[in-house]
Amino acid sequence: MEHQHLPMITERTPAGRRADSGRRYRIQQSGLEILILFLLVQVASIIYGVISPDTFAYVSPANIQTALEAIPLLGIPALGVGTLMIAGEFDLSIGANYIFSSIIMAQLAENGLSVWLAALLGLGIGAGIGLLNGVITLRLRIPSFITTLGTMGIWDAATLFIHGASSQPFNPPPEFAAVTAGLFGIIPAEFLWFLALSIVFWALLHQHRLGNHIFAVGGNKYAAEENGVPGNRAKLIAFGLTGACAALAGILAAAQIGNIAPSSATDLPLQAIAACVIGGLTLSGGRGTVLGMALGAALIYWIQDVLLLLGAPGFYLSAFVGVLIIGAAAIYEQLRRRQS
Amino acid sequence: MCQCRVRLKEAWLRPLWYPVYQHRTMLSCVGALLALLLTACSTTGGSSGSSSASLSGGKAISGKTILFEIQSTPSDSFFVPVVNGARAAAAITGLKLEIEYASNDDTTEVNQVRSAIARRVAAIAVTIPDSALNQTVCEARAQGIPVVAFNINGASGEGARCVQAFIGQDFVQSGMLIAQRMIDDGLIKPGDHVFCPVESPTQVYAVERYAGVVQALKAIGASCEELGTGVDYAPARAKMVSYLLGHPNTSAIIALGHTPLDQAPAATEQVHRKIPIGGFDITPDILQAIKSGVITATVDQQPYQQGFYAVMELALYLKYGLAPSSINTSNGALIDKSNVDQVLSLAGTYR
Numbered sequence: 001m002e003h004q005h006l007p008m009i010t011e012r013t014p015a016g017r018r019a020d021s022g023r024r025y026r027i028q029q030s031g032l033e034i035l036i037l038f039l040l041v042q043v044a045s046i047i048y049g050v051i052s053p054d055t056f057a058y059v060s061p062a063n064i065q066t067a068l069e070a071i072p073l074l075g076i077p078a079l080g081v082g083t084l085m086i087a088g089e090f091d092l093s094i095g096a097n098y099i100f101s102s103i104i105m106a107q108l109a110e111n112g113l114s115v116w117l118a119a120l121l122g123l124g125i126g127a128g129i130g131l132l133n134g135v136i137t138l139r140l141r142i143p144s145f146i147t148t149l150g151t152m153g154i155w156d157a158a159t160l161f162i163h164g165a166s167s168q169p170f171n172p173p174p175e176f177a178a179v180t181a182g183l184f185g186i187i188p189a190e191f192l193w194f195l196a197l198s199i200v201f202w203a204l205l206h207q208h209r210l211g212n213h214i215f216a217v218g219g220n221k222y223a224a225e226e227n228g229v230p231g232n233r234a235k236l237i238a239f240g241l242t243g244a245c246a247a248l249a250g251i252l253a254a255a256q257i258g259n260i261a262p263s264s265a266t267d268l269p270l271q272a273i274a275a276c277v278i279g280g281l282t283l284s285g286g287r288g289t290v291l292g293m294a295l296g297a298a299l300i301y302w303i304q305d306v307l308l309l310l311g312a313p314g315f316y317l318s319a320f321v322g323v324l325i326i327g328a329a330a331i332y333e334q335l336r337r338r339q340s
Numbered sequence: 341m342c343q344c345r346v347r348l349k350e351a352w353l354r355p356l357w358y359p360v361y362q363h364r365t366m367l368s369c370v371g372a373l374l375a376l377l378l379t380a381c382s383t384t385g386g387s388s389g390s391s392s393a394s395l396s397g398g399k400a401i402s403g404k405t406i407l408f409e410i411q412s413t414p415s416d417s418f419f420v421p422v423v424n425g426a427r428a429a430a431a432i433t434g435l436k437l438e439i440e441y442a443s444n445d446d447t448t449e450v451n452q453v454r455s456a457i458a459r460r461v462a463a464i465a466v467t468i469p470d471s472a473l474n475q476t477v478c479e480a481r482a483q484g485i486p487v488v489a490f491n492i493n494g495a496s497g498e499g500a501r502c503v504q505a506f507i508g509q510d511f512v513q514s515g516m517l518i519a520q521r522m523i524d525d526g527l528i529k530p531g532d533h534v535f536c537p538v539e540s541p542t543q544v545y546a547v548e549r550y551a552g553v554v555q556a557l558k559a560i561g562a563s564c565e566e567l568g569t570g571v572d573y574a575p576a577r578a579k580m581v582s583y584l585l586g587h588p589n590t591s592a593i594i595a596l597g598h599t600p601l602d603q604a605p606a607a608t609e610q611v612h613r614k615i616p617i618g619g620f621d622i623t624p625d626i627l628q629a630i631k632s633g634v635i636t637a638t639v640d641q642q643p644y645q646q647g648f649y650a651v652m653e654l655a656l657y658l659k660y661g662l663a664p665s666s667i668n669t670s671n672g673a674l675i676d677k678s679n680v681d682q683v684l685s686l687a688g689t690y691r
Contacts (some may be wrong), residue, residue: 057585062611070578156415166417166688167623257573259602259625262415264572301578308567308582318568 031291072194075297080245082293088218088285089144094246095265096155102250106170130243180255219286398659402434404462425647433655446472463654474499490650505664515552527616537600580607595619637676
């Protein structure tokens with residue numbers, strides 16, 4: 001693994017800074033470790049599922065379809081949260097954003113606005129909430145943890161003000177339902193969205209200059225800016241993407257369930273951060289892969305799925321899942337240290 | 341081929357517009373800003389109690405304040421009819437309601453109740469999730485403030501003696517009620533394995549409902565296993581599907597809370613199995629599933645009664661000195677195909 005450290009800070013001309021802003025600051029990671037862990041779980045599960053389909057229904061269409069529906073609802077927010085973590089920031093308001101954006105979208109659609117336009121507005125509101133988090137954090141120079149803890153409360157309250165505490169039904173027209181919650185064979189539309197977004201985020205973070213800036217500013221903002229990287233702009237875009245991802249997940253969940261409960265998604269921020277940490281991202285920023293974010297979210301779901309399929313006692317399930325999450329993160333950390 | 345999996349639902353359920361917050365000024369600013377952006381969404385408010393008293397005689401209580409303390413969050417839709425019932429009783433008696441939410445935090449709830457005692461409220465109606473409020477409710481009584489618990493009463497020891505009455509579901513009896521109904525209908529037989537999903541297995545309501553269900557099942561030699569689902573519908577459904585696939589011997593579902601009961605029909609459909617379903621509480625989807633016969637029955641807590649009688653009993657105590665009495669608001673309150681139509685039109689507001 002190649003580690004490319006930031007150059008020493010020296011006085012530079014504007015032209016020099018512009019040239020440096022194009023340097024590649026990504027600490028090279030392949031996400032191979034999490035891929036190995038993921039594949040081990042998959043191969044073992046598939047083999048046992050094929051050998052003993054009656055006692056372990058892992059490869060049954062119902063189990064596969066349920067998994068492919070459930071994973072994107074954590075995976076899509078994790079893509080945004082992971083990008084923001086690489087930029088060195090956090091967003092604890094994604095759960096409130098997820099609910100607020102989707103409820104507004106559903107209300108507008110139920111009140112007669114085109115559901116497509118309503119969904120676009122929902123996404124716009126989500127991105128706007130993310131950008132607002134960024135502006136407050138960067139302008140007031142306060143930790144994003146504090147900013148988004150505050151905005152989480154504000155958007156929770158805004159949901160109650162606009163809608164109240166009752167559930168909001170969402171009955172999209174068939175064409176919208178097909179695109180957001182339809183089935184393509186046994187592949188749910190939600191999973192295709194997740195797949196497409198993962199590719200977009202991979203291209204953005206690992207192939208585009210913006211991704212380079214996000215890694216640089218997350219690794220060392222001061223050094224990055226000294227070298228001409230527009231740090232605030234990169235962070236602001238990461239905040240906006242995080243908000244848009246939360247809103248998209250909320251819209252997909254609303255289409256899948258046909259209902260939005262204002263009291264839900266409270267665990268989403270911590271679950272998304274957990275998925276990213278399992279996927280190899282560091283809490284200090286500057287490191288991570290899109291593959292890690294996606295597989296981290298998938299692993300959280302699959303650990304629970306495998307345990308339930310094996311007949312683990314449901315009452316203590318959270319303890320099993322907790323232990324396995326810590327175990328997975330510890331194994332990953334050991335692998336990474338050995339490789340460094 | 342693309343198949344639509346979203347179920348069509350009736351559009352009769354309207355949003356409820358009512359105030360569920362305390363810091364109205366701040367929220368008004370946020371709301372005004374949002375209203376500019378989202379003109380398609382309307383906002384309305386409501387009054388927090390009324391001064392039109394219709395009780396005569398006794399002491400004058402009109403305008404006196406009752407603390408209505410809820411341990412949950414303002415976004416918990418279960419408490420919408422509870423609050424509606426409390427408002428109705430306040431309007432009849434002329435009492436002023438002060439509604440506070442503790443967001444599931446014992447310390448917050450204790451502080452809010454203590455603050456109300458310091459402000460010398462006339463009476464306290466409170467949800468008591470556990471024994472953390474023992475001392476606080478006794479402090480209120482020592483100050484001469486009457487205390488009635490509603491929805492849940494986890495007070496113990498001296499604290500239990502300080503609570504004058506409990507208006508809420510008898511969880512154990514309700515657990516027995518739904519399990520016995522399914523046994524009587526021949527849906528659960530000796531030796532059967534019953535799946536009992538619930539949002540939070542450690543909460544008092546879950547523990548006691550489970551105890552009631554187990555008591556009825558044990559009597560015929562059937563068993564029941566719990567699974568924590570959380571309150572989010574999509575993950576709850578996914579967990580239930582995994583469980584059903586991992587436990588093909590499951591012969592019935594008794595969901596101990598509204599989240600798993602709401603999602604149980606979809607989960608059984610996803611695993612292509614027809615499993616008898618029963619449970620607790622109501623949502624529009626649960627009522628539709630009862631109407632269509634997918635869910636056998638649900639035990640209704642009758643939350644409107646919980647708010648209404650909690651305030652009404654305190655008013656009668658303040659006015660006439662009538663001692664508050666405990667009420668089991670789920671006394672045989674099963675909703676099944678025979679009475680679901682009446683409930684459908686009132687769900688979310690009065691039921």
